[in-house]
Amino acid sequence: MIVxxxxxxxxxxxxxxxxxxxxxxxxxxxxxxxxxxxxAELEEKPVSAVIVINDQEISKAxxxxxxxxxxxxxQPLTGIEREELQRSFLVQLIDRELIHGEARRLNIExxxxxxDAALQAYRQxxxxxxxxxxxxxxxxxxxxxxxxxxxxxxxxxxxxxxxYSRVAVIDQEIAAYYEANRKQFNRPAQVRARQILVAxxxxxxxxxxxxxxxxxxxxxxxxxxxxxxxxxxxxxxxFAKGEMPPEFDEVVFDLPVNRLSDLVKSEYGYHIFLVEExxxxxxxxxxxxxxxxxxxxxxxxxxEIYLDWLQEMRSRAVISVDWAQLEENHINR
Numbered sequence: 173m174i175v176x177x178x179x180x181x182x183x184x185x186x187x188x189x190x191x192x193x194x195x196x197x198x199x200x201x202x203x204x205x206x207x208x209x210x211x212a213e214l215e216e217k218p219v220s221a222v223i224v225i226n227d228q229e230i231s232k233a234x235x236x237x238x239x240x241x242x243x244x245x246x247q248p249l250t251g252i253e254r255e256e257l258q259r260s261f262l263v264q265l266i267d268r269e270l271i272h273g274e275a276r277r278l279n280i281e282x283x284x285x286x287x288d289a290a291l292q293a294y295r296q297x298x299x300x301x302x303x304x305x306x307x308x309x310x311x312x313x314x315x316x317x318x319x320x321x322x323x324x325x326x327x328x329x330x331x332x333x334x335x336y337s338r339v340a341v342i343d344q345e346i347a348a349y350y351e352a353n354r355k356q357f358n359r360p361a362q363v364r365a366r367q368i369l370v371a372x373x374x375x376x377x378x379x380x381x382x383x384x385x386x387x388x389x390x391x392x393x394x395x396x397x398x399x400x401x402x403x404x405x406x407x408x409x410x411f412a413k414g415e416m417p418p419e420f421d422e423v424v425f426d427l428p429v430n431r432l433s434d435l436v437k438s439e440y441g442y443h444i445f446l447v448e449e450x451x452x453x454x455x456x457x458x459x460x461x462x463x464x465x466x467x468x469x470x471x472x473x474x475x476e477i478y479l480d481w482l483q484e485m486r487s488r489a490v491i492s493v494d495w496a497q498l499e500e501n502h503i504n505r
Contacts, residue, residue, distance in 0.1 A: 186492045223262075224492040225269040232497055238265065241312060262493075266504040270485045273322065274325075275330045282325045290321055341469045349465050350458045357456040360413065364449040366422045368392060369399040369441050376435045378444035383432055389446045410451065420445070 221229035239261050243249075249257070295303050307317055350357070366389050370376045379396050384391060390405025397406055413421050421436040424445050427433055433445040458465075 199203040205215040222494040267278045339473045362410045362451040368397040
């Protein structure tokens with residue numbers, strides 16, 4: 173999902189008027205900004221349009237409606253907070269409309285089946301009622317949210333085809349990043365262990381007896397452990413010192429591989445550990461982290477090229493905002 177961030181367009185400044193800030197921002201971006209307030213200028217566009225971004229006209233009512241949709245339902249705001257959010261939202265709206273216009277110019281479209289698939293995938297990240305709760309909290313319908321999703325998919329497709337396709341990372345850049353950030357690829361000593369957690373010492377001794385009789389640790393963990401990882405046989409995966417409670421570290425890092433621990437008491441209850449594997453501290457080789465480095469560099473380049481592209485869009489834009497109309501009836505309440 174695309175998150176529109178206005179970078180240097182940020183307007184959270186109270187010491188200057190909004191118009192001076194917006195004017196400076198757009199002029200720095202190279203765009204043409206017309207701040208209207210007199211009848212002669214307003215005659216060039218319909219009275220209802222208070223914001224014009226190239227050929228796109230936005231009424232005051234539409235602006236306020238879009239702004240309200242961007243807020244969480246019943247979100248408490250002070251007057252100053254509301255004013256600052258509106259300032260930021262206006263700039264985001266300008267950027268969004270510029271990108272919309274480019275998508276229309278390039279005939280970027282998304283078929284409904286792709287929207288349905290994306291919606292289904294998104295809903296899977298929620299509980300059965302969680303998605304509906306999210307809609308209620310935002311105060312929007314499923315249809316409105318679906319249109320927002322479609323808009324985001326169109327923008328993502330535009331960026332992939334028109335912007336990100338220019339991003340390339342070569343092997344020399346990967347090697348240079350690895351050399352400059354060697355410490356990032358230092359891996360501390362780690363162990364892979366399993367645990368069984370029980371409520372009291374007596375039960376712990378009984379479970380320990382079953383393990384010493386040769387019963388599989390994972391099987392006993394699944395049957396007796398109170399820990400959330402019981403379903404995975406108590407598997408804690410690999411971890412380094414400091415990533416688990418101190419009681420764990422004091423035992424598992426000194427425990428030989430495939431040796432059962434005695435009972436270990438913690439605030440959670442009584443634990444039994446089995447260490448399955450140990451890794452010595454090491455530095456990952458470049459070939460082992462090349463894909464990770466490539467992803468980091470691609471992300472950095474995408475951000476840079478996106479900002480350059482957006483700057484170019486702003487430099488070509490003609491933007492007219494009728495601030496007098498927007499301020500009427502206390503838009504910044």
